[in-house]
Amino acid sequence: DVKVTQSSRYLVKRTGEKVFLECVQDMDHENMFWYRQDPGLGLRLIYFSYDVKMKEKGDIPEGYSVSREKKERFSLILESASTNQTSMYLCASSLPGLRYGYTFGSGTRLTVV
Amino acid sequence: DQQVKQNSPSLSVQEGRISILNCDYTNSMFDYFLWYKKYPAEGPTFLISISSIKDKNEDGRFTVFLNKSAKHLSLHIVPSQPGDSAVYFCAASDGGSGGGADGLTFGKGTHLIIQP
Secondary structure, eight states: OOOEEESOSEEEEOTTOOEEEOEEESSOOSEEEEEEEETTTEEEEEEEESSTTOOEEOSOOTTEEEEEEETTEEEEEESSOOGGGOEEEEEEEEOSSSTTOOEEOOOEEEEEO | OOSEEOOOSEEEEETTSOEEEEEEEOOTTOOEEEEEEEOTTSOOEEEEEEETTOSEEEETTEEEEEETTTTEEEEEESSOOGGGOEEEEEEEESSGGGOOTTOOEEOOOEEEEEEO
């Protein structure tokens, strides 16, 4: 089974802290994505990457950056956490094409206080 | 500007009956559609997809119908089972079955509740 692992299920951080959310996939997928899920807003794309060291902005990149130094790992960075970044963060990966859709991790519930 | 709309936040269906979840889209460039299911505290899981060159795709109890002229798709679950209780997300891509590298656009989700 394809597995996408997010390093933390729950995180509590203080306003202004730099926060790293880690995601690792074990199936050699080229594409990786970070989404956030908020009640009433669905899933919104933050950043994506289709190759090592490549990164592209999604729909809501403000306040975030990403790093993809290795194919299997895609990190989301909150440069200076704010309370409006309290959310469920979901990492996903995929092969080229959509035949099998995306595989998502279990999510990280981040609370910024 | 919401390009994928799921206008029903929740839907309650009796066990054994048919569940119909609806999704509308506004972007005429979308040509591939997917449905995901999400349980609380878990990531979404891929259910079924359909290309715009088809109007129906079936996989076991799940069937997705696409009406391109109406920019509307629906997911039918027959018969509905208690384990189907979850949030269902509709998603779309404009890259066909070979696309998706630049992200999927998701709707807000519909919470399906199967009543015993």
